[in-house]
Amino acid sequence: MRYKILVIEDNAAMRANIAGILELGDYDVLTAANGKLGVALAQQHQPDLILCDIMMPELDGYGVLHILSKDPKTAVIPFIFLTAKAEKSDVREGMGLGANDYITKPFDGSELLRVVELQLKRQELLKTTFANDVKNFDDFVDRTKQFTDFGKLYEHQRSKKIRKRDFLFMEGEEPNDVFYIQHGHIKTYRTTRDGKEFVTGLHRDGAFIGFLPLLEHTNYQETAVALEDSEVRMMPKDVFSNLIFTNREVSRQFIRLLANDLADAEKRLLEIAYQPVRQRVALTLLRLHDQAELRKGIKRISISRKDMSSIVGTATESLNRTLADFRDEKLITMTHDGIEILDRGKLEGSSR
Amino acid sequence: MRYKILVIEDNAAMRANIAGILELGDYDVLTAANGKLGVALAQQHQPDLILCDIMMPELDGYGVLHILSKDPKTAVIPFIFLTAKAEKSDVREGMGLGANDYITKPFDGSELLRVVELQLKRQELLKTTFANDVKNFDDFVDRTKQFTDFGKLYEHQRSKKIRKRDFLFMEGEEPNDVFYIQHGHIKTYRTTRDGKEFVTGLHRDGAFIGFLPLLEHTNYQETAVALEDSEVRMMPKDVFSNLIFTNREVSRQFIRLLANDLADAEKRLLEIAYQPVRQRVALTLLRLHDQAELRKGIKRISISRKDMSSIVGTATESLNRTLADFRDEKLITMTHDGIEILDRGKLEGSSR
């Protein structure tokens, strides 16, 4: 598909020049000699990008931008200002109005094409926002690596080895770093007043933990403990904040990550509120199984009964009875090194 | 506090000129005549901002940026490139490396000061990121209004009046818009397989609903129904995505909003998993009371027993018995138009 670009410029020579360059770049070009015409054309044709001079008689560039950004149909179109060097200072304010970029005259063809291409690509990325999905932290890290010096930020970080049963952080402490699990297995949980644990997450290599209290400006609400010897890297909170908030693409991925977590939490809430223990156990088994398989193709779920019961949100004994039932019904097998699912279908059945 | 600025520039005249301008602008200035010196000074003094020429003998500007962005102590410092007009094209790549802005030579004093000030302000904003808090959607909308044409985007939107008991959207439908509640009261809930409702939220004027499935690229996971005649405005999903992802400040606030929701959901998860009904009812009463009071100074909680039971996650009868208990213990009063809390202290006591 060829992109359609609208050029709004009162100077005829300049207009022809720009149109020529863009056509060479294999774009469809529409031109308008003044702001009013430009607005009309934009509304009619909905171009993929708009180049617009600022200084024009009748309706100037700011006005055009103002009008177009009111109409949802045109508000989304990337908008680039063309400006003479002298007006440069004004442009910074123009950007505030919603322009995406600006080009100062005089410019050469390659610069024009580069800016146009960049904005089109950015818009394309934005369109695909709803089309792809971050499934977990690994994915997030992978995706963002290409957009930033993410890896670099970690390379020279302090890293910390923690042994089985050691705490990474504890409820109530003040957060100073975000942790990235180099390798290992770490459990996060919350504690009730009467001392019961509720496991909020099990995290493995490549996961990213402890950022929520930073965003919320609170102390840790949960405790993190190593289930096996692990190594984590630490990113100072300033660096993290910079990373998350400065880079547009990282922000985006991070939003999707949070949205995912939120959706999961809400789903779990529904389950825990209304499903009897048997169904919650079945669901938890399936979830743990999928996680294990996804990670390393391992089919065996190996987790302590205590931890599993505190994921399900029940007493260890209740969990155990339910697992014994499942075993008797030949839905799972239990050996000393883990649980294996025999009849996925039926197990899913008991959760529906 | 005076800001400390490091200028790295090999040309002595230019260096003196820049330093002069900055000193006039009431900044503390450090200067370095080449890249190596610059790096050393940056690490030693940790300035608040760095201005750096690109073309320098020995270690060029890119190199300086590269080295400094590896060290967490200096990675966060705003970095501005100084570049001659001819090199302009290179700069767009430099920005990709992590530079925050660039200034093309020749420039005048006012431009230099404007850019420096802008970056310092931005950095300041970033630092305060962890110091303020988005409490709810209203807050988010209020905060973001000043950074974007948020209001404008809604002004000309379609708006929709829905009557009591009408559905705004239903589980399984495909989302096309985000809704903003102009006025009214809307309940969102999920349904279990056996038809039980679980209320995920009650939303009033100024709230913003239905965005999660857009971020997740799924259909609606919940149903929204009007509890009273309401009016909502609709924002097309493209416009929403643009708003959220394009403007840095909006992204930031949105991340904080999601983080807040996530933390709430996790907290609620813990409560529901391990607190007996009595305590959950007490907590829910307090939460509903605070919401009502926060909004309009109303002390009376007016909600149907059915809805409240499905927030608490229990059977209506159980809720009712608990409320009756609270009434007998003189912790609350119940009249036909709502519940009023009499003894907040004791009620809090029963949830701890």
Next chain:
DNA sequence: CGACATATTGAATTTAGTCAATACTAGTGG
């Protein structure tokens, strides 16, 4: 006013939690 929905109360039943005893396992030191 009536029909329909929502609230309240009672009694029976089910579920899951607690307490207690016993079996198992992994890790430790001789």
Next chain:
DNA sequence: CCACTAGTATTGACTAAATTCAATATGTCG
């Protein structure tokens, strides 16, 4: 390499809590 010990897991018996079913009361809206 084995025995010992401390933590885990399993099973049973009992109990508390909360749900369900059912009946009655109250409120709401045309």
